[in-house]
Amino acid sequence: MTDFLQGLNDVQRQAVLATEGPVMVLAGAGSGKTRVITYRIAHLIRNVGVSPQNILALTFTNKAAGEMRQRIDGILERGSASSLWIGTFHSVFARLLRSYIHLIGYDRNFSIFDADDSKSLIKQCMKELNLSPETLPVNLVHSAISKAKNSFVLPPEFHRKAIDDQSQKVSLVYERYVHKLRENNALDFDDLLIKPIELFTEHPAVLEQLQGYFKYLLIDEYQDTNRVQYLVAKMIAAQHQNIFVVGDDAQSIYSWRGADITNMLNFNDDYGDAQVFKLVDNYRSTKTILDAANSVISRNTRQIKKELVANSGMGEPITLIEAFNEKREAEKVADHINSIRLSKGAEYRSFAIFYRTNAQSRVLEDMMRQNRIPYKIFGSVSFYKRKEIKDAVAYMRLVLNERDSESLLRVINFPPRKIGDVSINKLKEFAEERNMSLYEAVVHANEGGFQSRLVNALTGFASLIEAMRQQAEAGTVYDVLSMLYETTGLLSLLKEENTPESLARHENLQELLSMTRDFADHNHDAATLGDFLATISLASDYDETQESDNYVSLMTVHAAKGLEFPVVFVTGMEERLFPLNSYEPGELEEERRLFYVAITRAQTKLFLSWAQSRYMYGQPQMCLRSTFINEVDPDLIVTEGGRKLSESPTKVSASAMAGRPVFGSSLRPQPGRPSAKVPTVKPAGSARPTGAAKSEYRPGTRVQHAIFGPGTVLDVQGKGPKQKVKINFRNAGEKTLMVQYANLKVVG
DNA sequence: TGGAACCCGATTTTT
C-alpha cells in the first residue's frame, strides 16, 4: 500500500479502502471527511488502477472542486487529476448535457439562465397572464417554482397539488415559464439537474452508457443535496452501487434551497448493506472551540448524535466583543486583526470575518479599507452580475443561441439604437404572427412593414450578431468579444463618460476580455464560445482563491462551509440577525446549525461580536445580544477585558428581556403595529394634512433618542409618514431621521 | 425615445 495513506487515521483508512459498494461517512466538522474523499480518489487511481475518467466526484461549490483536484494532483503526479470528473452537480451535468440534450429536443448550444434571467422571464410570464407583481411577488413565484423543480415536481403534478388560490396562480406561471424556457432553448439552474433525469428516463441507453463510464461516484457535503440530486446520483449508481458519500447532518444549511437531510438518513435503506463509517477525531480546532460547537449543536432536537473529540488542547478562550454600534464593531475587529498580526506574526490570510447577511459586509469592508487591511469579499455583487458584464455576455449568448430572446431583449437597444418599447412590441407582434423567434423577426425586419428607420436599426443589429457568429466559427472567444467592443464602441463610450462608475465598468469589460484570453490558454481542447459561456454561467465570485494573495476573507457563513481559518470572527451576533428572524422551530434549528458551521471553521481562535445598535434600512435599530451566545458554555468565553463571561456581572439576555419594555425601542418597525411611543403617523392618502403641519417637532424641540441620546431639533422636513427631522445630538452630532422609525421622545 | 424625478420595498442564505 502506498505511503500517502499514512496521513489517515484507522477509520479514515478503512473508509478509503472500502472501494466497492455503497459507503457513507457520517461525521462532525473538521473530522477529515473531505480528506477521505480526496485520498480515496487517489487510492482508486494509484492503487486500484481505476482510470481517472471513470471517476465522478461531485462537490457543493466549484471552489471545493478546484481544491480537491489540486490536492489529488499533489498526492499523485502533477496532471493526473486532469481527466477526473470533479465538479458541482450543475457544472458536470451542464457539460454532459451538451453531448446528449439534442435527444430531448434542445439544441446543444442551449443558454444557461441564472436567477436574474429566470426572474425576468417569470415576470414576463406573469405580465402575459395578467398577474400583478404587487399581489404576487416575482421572488416568491421564482422560489416556489425553483423549490418545486428541486423536488422534482413538474408542472402537471404541481398543478394537481395546487389547492389554494396562490399556488394555482404559481402553477399557471410555472407552466408558461417552462414553455418559454424551451422556446429560448434555455435551461435554468434547476433544469441542469432535471433534464438529465428526463434524458435518462427517455433514453435508458444513455444512462447505461454513463453508468459504465462513471464506475465510481463520490459525493461531498451529501447532507445538502436535494431531491433531484439524490435521484440523479441514484440513477448513475444503480448498476454498480459504487457510491461513496460524506456528510454531516449538523451542517445542513441549505434546506431553503430544497436540501433534504433524509437523503443522508435513508442512505442505508436506499443502498442495501451500505457500510457506514463514523469519524470522531477533529483535527482542526482547539478543544475550546469544539466544546463551544458541541454545546451549541446539542440544543437541536432533530439530529444524529455524534461524538467529536479534539486532538489538541484547550488553546485560547473565545473572546466576546461588544460594541456600541456596527461601526465600532468593525473597528474592533480591525484592531484585533492588527494586534494579533503584530503579537503573533499572523498573516492576513489567517483571518476570516463571517456575517449572516451580505448587507453587513459594507461596514466591515469600509473599516478594513480605513485600516489599510487587505481584504477580499466573497460573494456580494458577483462580477458576472454586473450590468456591463451581463450585457456583453448576453451578446455572446445570442450569437451562440439565436433563440435566446431573453438575451436579445437585453442588448437590442444597448448601446442605444433607438429601438424602444414601442418598436420592441411591434417586433414581438410580428414574430408572433410569423411564428418566429425574435431574432428571426429581426433578420426579416424588412418584411415587417416597419418604418425604414426601425428596419435600418434592426438590420444593423442583425449584421453585428451575424458577424460575431462568423468570428466565433473562425476565431477564438477573444476575437468575438473584441469585435463586439470595437463595433459597438462600448469601451470608448465608457471612457468618454469619464465618471468613476463608467471607468470601473470599462475596467470590468477589459477584465472580461482578458478572461477570454486566460480561458483559451487553460482549456486548449475545449475553448469554444459554448465552453466559455457554460463556464462563466456556473462560476461565481466564491470560486476564486489565489493562495499567493494575502488578505483577510470576508464572507457569509453559508459561503464559509467547508473552509477553515486560524482566526475567525463571527459578527452580528444579535437577536433577529443571527438567528435571523425565524418563525418556526425548524428554522431556528437551521440557524443553529449555521452557527455551528461558523464556529467550527476556526482553528485556534474564535471571536464572537455584537453591536448594541445597527443601521437597518438606513435607520438605527436597537439590538439585543443573540441567544446563541448563551448557548455556549460561559466558562469558554472571555470579554475583551479578559474577564470570564461566567464571572462577569450577569448580562441581561435577550430572552429575559422579552416582553419587558425596552427603552424607546421596538427592534424594527412593526408594520401596522406602531408602538405606543412612536408618534402617531397619519395614514397617507386623501386625508393628507395641508398647510402648517401640526407636528410635535419644531426647530428647538428637545428630544431623546434611544441610541443617540439627547438632542435638539434643527429642522423639520416634510410631513405625514415621510416626515424627517434634522437633529443635533449632544453626543452623536447632526443626524437626519425619519420620524416614523426614529422612536423619538419629546422631552421637557 | 430617453433622461430625470420620484416612490417604494428590501435583507436571508447560492448553484
Next chain:
DNA sequence: TCGGGTTCCA
C-alpha cells in the same frame, strides 16, 4: 440607505 421600477416631460 440604496437601487429598481414607474411616471412624466422634452
